[in-house]
Amino acid sequence: GAGVSQTPSNKVTEKGKYVELRCDPISGHTALYWYRQSLGQGPEFLIYFQGTGAADDSGLPNDRFFAVRPEGSVSTLKIQRTERGDSAVYLCASSFSTNVNTGELFFGEGSRLTVL
Amino acid sequence: DQQVKQNSPSLSVQEGRISILNCDYTNSMFDYFLWYKKYPAEGPTFLISISSIKDKNEDGRFTVFLNKSAKHLSLHIVPSQPGDSAVYFCAASAIYSGAGSYQLTFGKGTKLSVIP
Numbered sequence: 001g002a003g004v005s006q007t008p009s010n011k012v013t014e015k016g017k018y019v020e021l022r023c024d025p026i027s028g029h030t031a032l033y034w035y036r037q038s039l040g041q042g043p044e045f046l047i048y049f050q051g052t053g054a055a056d057d058s059g060l061p062n063d064r065f066f067a068v069r070p071e072g073s074v075s076t077l078k079i080q081r082t083e084r085g086d087s088a089v090y091l092c093a094s095s096f097s098t099n100v101n102t103g104e105l106f107f108g109e110g111s112r113l114t115v116l
Numbered sequence: 117d118q119q120v121k122q123n124s125p126s127l128s129v130q131e132g133r134i135s136i137l138n139c140d141y142t143n144s145m146f147d148y149f150l151w152y153k154k155y156p157a158e159g160p161t162f163l164i165s166i167s168s169i170k171d172k173n174e175d176g177r178f179t180v181f182l183n184k185s186a187k188h189l190s191l192h193i194v195p196s197q198p199g200d201s202a203v204y205f206c207a208a209s210a211i212y213s214g215a216g217s218y219q220l221t222f223g224k225g226t227k228l229s230v231i232p
Contacts, residue, residue: 106161
């Protein structure tokens, strides 16, 4: 489809395991964002990419979280030594560079992570 | 500390009547505000936005009002339709201040139910 694609849609893992979540943005969108939505909360900013580089990773909660976008398109969010508190829906969004300042983002359906 | 607050978790409105969703913010650096709509199992979708230099922005049935002195904004939907039933998120960013303008700070959302 033409929208932002995220895989897997659901991931159940055990505490301490490593997880990768993938995001395929809309073609032509140079800006890519990761947000996390915990139960009963609004989405919270994690990281923003402009092209291949992370322009702002100030929202990553700690060094167990890392994200890459090696070719400026697909991005992977990596979580090491998962904890139960990491359980949330991880949302990826993309936009044209001209929309970076307008906040008009196109979100994917999210990857629901459950850490047992 | 919630910088964007949506104090009503839910709202029920009769079809054809007006829906008013409210949002308050505490951070004076915020100068751009958006509303996103979210259906179950889907990512949020951009609905409407307003810059702090305006006090009203209208798009079809949707109007957003901004009261800067009160740090309050509201979304009006007239007339409400059953298809408007969704969770509505208020979001804010700091564009003109240049402080992480691409970071959206979201409220917790208000679930709107439009009754036929």
